[in-house]
Amino acid sequence: MDQITIVEESIQNQRDVLKNHRLYELLSDIEDIKMFMELHVYAVWDFMSLLKSLQRELTCIDVPWKPAKNAKIARFINEIVWGEESDVNELGEAESHFLMYLAAMQEVGADTKPILNLLDQVQGIDNIDQKIVACVEDAAAADFLRFTFSTIASGSTHKIAASFTFGREDLIPDMFLAIIKQASEGKVNFYPKLSYYLERHIEVDGDDHGPLSLEMVKELCGEDTLKWEEVRTVASEALQSRILLWDAIANSIEARK
16 A cells, blocks of 8 residues: 555544534525635635745745756646636636635625735744634634644744645535535625636645655655655645634634524
């Protein structure tokens, strides 16, 4: 059994919890969607910091330029950066996925002020925990962000890749398919920006990104058993962090009802 299979088997129960989370069934009206988006937006935002950390480590963004150790992995990372930072929105205009998400939030009447305030306050990673505590009221969302940035601050590329691959990139199609299934029942058909954002993520992330992200982890860990152990740990922690965020959103929606 190869190491990727061992990692995937070790986190399968957590993936199943996320894929079948009760949160999706709770998204029954526009107020539910608002509550979901107002907390999920933090995961949309901090994903880019994971991605940029990988770009910094696995490609060359310095001057003078030097070739990357693995051109295939560098291409993979750069392709994701290109798509996330400058994809095409529903109007055919270049726009980042984060700004697409903010536009979708505004479309449904969700509050974008907290996330925009956080972006305005953060200047670097050194004091980011303090800014998160000051700007993010929801405890689960704050914990989610702190986990992400503590992983980045570790400086371990294989750990960052593990969080990115198993906690984000490889998981996105399953999660978003569940939301689209709920939306297809006529609940959010009048919100084209939101529908486009979700469908776009499924289209982009469900094809090549998952397999290539797994290849990236293999490349970074090689035959190092300690790194593979750390990958399993971080993958599990990343998924648990997402589960706790999903639990918190579900609890808030249930409390409103």
